[in-house]
Amino acid sequence: MSRIAGPKGLRTAAAIRRAGLKLIYRHGFGAMSLRDLASEVGIQASSLYNHIRTKQDLLFDLIREHMEALLAQTDAALAAAPDTATDRLRTFIRHHIVYHLEKKQDVFIANFELRSLDAPHYATIVAMRRAYEGKLMAVLDAGVATGEFDIHDTRITAYSILAMLTGVCTWYKPEGRLSKSEIVDLHTNMVLHGCIAQREHALP
Amino acid sequence: MSRIAGPKGLRTAAAIRRAGLKLIYRHGFGAMSLRDLASEVGIQASSLYNHIRTKQDLLFDLIREHMEALLAQTDAALAAAPDTATDRLRTFIRHHIVYHLEKKQDVFIANFELRSLDAPHYATIVAMRRAYEGKLMAVLDAGVATGEFDIHDTRITAYSILAMLTGVCTWYKPEGRLSKSEIVDLHTNMVLHGCIAQREHALP
Amino acid sequence: MSRIAGPKGLRTAAAIRRAGLKLIYRHGFGAMSLRDLASEVGIQASSLYNHIRTKQDLLFDLIREHMEALLAQTDAALAAAPDTATDRLRTFIRHHIVYHLEKKQDVFIANFELRSLDAPHYATIVAMRRAYEGKLMAVLDAGVATGEFDIHDTRITAYSILAMLTGVCTWYKPEGRLSKSEIVDLHTNMVLHGCIAQREHALP
Amino acid sequence: MSRIAGPKGLRTAAAIRRAGLKLIYRHGFGAMSLRDLASEVGIQASSLYNHIRTKQDLLFDLIREHMEALLAQTDAALAAAPDTATDRLRTFIRHHIVYHLEKKQDVFIANFELRSLDAPHYATIVAMRRAYEGKLMAVLDAGVATGEFDIHDTRITAYSILAMLTGVCTWYKPEGRLSKSEIVDLHTNMVLHGCIAQREHALP
DNA sequence: GATGAATGAGCCTTCATTCAT
C-alpha cells in the first residue's frame, strides 16, 4: 500500500495490487517472485518497496481488502433484502455467487493462500472469515426460528453451503453453457430444497 | 515411486512418501524444501535421490496414487451398491465423505497443489479427476433417466455436490461435535433433497 | 560541509553532522544507512543531498573537521605551555586526554573508520594524523636534546604514548571510579616515568 | 566451522577461515561480501554454507578461536615464567607483543569488529577479553603486594598498558627500523619504569 | 544405498543515489 500516495504513486500502487492478484492467482504466492511482479508492473523490483513493506504484507493487504469488501457488500445486500428467512437466504446465495464470480482471483487467493500468511495476519483473516460465515448462520438460524427451515446443524450446514457455492469459482467460465443467472437459480434451488422444512416430504 | 527397491530402500521410500504427504499438507509443496523432507525422514537431502527422480515427480506420484486408489475404491463401493439411483447416490456420498476424511492430506494435496504440477503431469491428473466426476454424473444421469431425480444440469450439479462434500475436509475435526456418520447423514439429506424429483413440492 | 546555506539549511546541516557522529559511532560507517541518518534528523533520505554530496564526503568532512580542531587546539595549548620539555609533555598529555574524552565520538570515528575513506581522502587524513604525531615527537625530541628525556626511539615512543592515551576512550565512563583529573595524573605519571632520563635508576 | 569434516571439507573450511581473516582485516567485516570470500577461496558463495552457518557465525568463530589461543598461550608463557612480579610482567609484555605481531589480523579483527557481533556473541567475547585483562591485573597486583610495583589503580594501569602494547600492531612493519626484540625491550622499559616502585625517584 | 561437498540460479530485501515536482 502506498505509504503517502502522491499522484503518481497511487497509480503505481494500484497497478501493483492488480498485478499481484493476477500473478498470485496464476502461480501461487510462493511461486510469484517480486521480480516477476515488478516486471508485470513495468518497474524495477526495488521500486516495489516504495509501495509495499514486504511481500507478505502485500498478500495480507490483498486478502484483507477483499474480505472487507465482501463483508460490507454482503451487509448491504442483506439490508436491502425482504424479511422472510427464505428470501434472505436467496439474497445471500445470489450475492455470494455473483460477487465470487466477479472477484474470482481475490476469492481464490483469500481461500488458498491463507497458509502463506504468518500467524498474526492469519488470525486476522480467519476472524473475518468467521464473521462472514456468521452472517449466513444468522440467516439459517432465523429460518429455523420461524419454522421456515429444518436444519439439524446450522454451522455444518453453513459450511457445506459455502463450500458448494464457492466451488463455482473452480469451474465457471464466462463463455460456458450456463449464464450466471442460471447458475444462481440452480444453486438456489439445491440449497433451498436442502434447507426448507423437510418433515413434510420424507426421502424414499 | 522408488526406482530401486532393495530391502532397506523400500522402507525409506515409504517413509519419504509419508513425510512428503505430511509436509506438503502442512506447508505447501513450494514451501517444503527437500532438506526439510530429508530431515523428517532422517536422511540427507542428497539421499532422497536414491528414491525419487525429482521433487516434481514426488508430488505427481503422490497425487496419482491417491487418484488411482480413489477411483478403484469408488468402483468397488458402487459395484456393491443396490440398483436404484437414489441408493447408489447414497453410497457415493457415504464413500466420498468417509474416504476423504480418512485421507485428508492426500485429498488436500490433490486439490490444492495441482497447479504445482507441470503441464503433462497436470493433464494426467485432471483426466483422472474428470473420470471421478464422471462416476457421480453417471449416477445422477441414471436417476434422471428413471425419473428418480429432477436435475437441470447434471454436470454443474455434480460439481456442486463434490464441492460441498469435499468441503468437509476443511473443517472436520475428529473430536468435533458430529460423528462421521452424522456428517454423512446430514449431507445425504441435503443432497438428496436437492436432487430428487422436485416438481411435487415447489419452493415457496 | 553544506553546499548551500540558507537560514534553515544551516540548522539542518548541523543536525545531520550531529546525527552522523552519533550513528557512525554507534553502528559504524558501513552499518549506518542514509535512511537511518535522515530519520534521526527528521527528514527524508533524499533531502540529505541538499546538504551533503555523498555519504563518503560526510564521513570525510566529519573526520577532517575533527582533525583540524585537534591540531589547532593542541597548538594553542602548547603555545601557552612553559618551556621545559617535561612541562610541555605534561601539557600535551593533559590536553590529549581531556580533548579525547570530550570528543569520544569524533575520536573513535577518526581512528576506526579511516579504512572507510577512499584513497585520496584517506591520504589527506593520514597526513593530518602524521602532523599530530609530529607535535608529540617534537616535544620528545626537545626533551632528549635538553637531556630531560632518555628515549631510545622517539617515533616509536610517541606511537606508544598515543596508543595508551587514546586507549582511555575505550573504557572511560563519566560515572566511573576515577575523575578525569585523576586519569590525567595517572597517565602523566606513567608516561613521564617511562621517558625521563632513566640512567640514574636502572631496572632490577 | 565444518559440520562433520570429511577429508576434503577440512581443507576448504580452513581455507575459508584463512581467507576470512585476510578479507575482514583488509576491508572490514561489513565490507566483505560472501561472494568475495568465496571467490578468494575458489568456490561458489553458496558452497560456503557447507562450512559456515552464517556470516556472523564465521566472524564469531574467528574471534573466539583467537581469544582461546591467546588465553591458552598466555597461561603457558606465565607458567614457565620466574616468580618475581617484575619478571612475570616482562614475560607478559614479551608474549603479548610477539603474539600480537604474529597474529596481526586476528588481533585487529578481535578488537575492531567486536561491534559487528550480535549481543550474545559480543558478551561471550567480552568475557574472554576480561579474562585476559585479569591475567595482567593479577601480575600487577602481585607486584604491588610484594612492593615491587607502585601502582595507583591496577585496572586502569592494566588497560593503559594493553592499549599501548596492542597499539604496536597499528604501525609495526616487519621491514621497519626496529626488530621485534628491540620493540619488546623498548616497551618493557617504558612499562616497567611506569610501574616499579616510584617513591624513590619522584618526578621533577 | 548414503553422504559431504559443490553448484548456479534465484530469492527477498536494502542501499546510495537521482530527479522531477
Add this chain to the structure above:
DNA sequence: CATGAATGAAGGCTCATTCAT
C-alpha cells in the same frame, strides 16, 4: 529546501540437484 518515486547494484541466504566416494 524538501520530497516521493524510481533505479541498478549488491547483499546474505536457500534451493533443487549432481557426483565422487
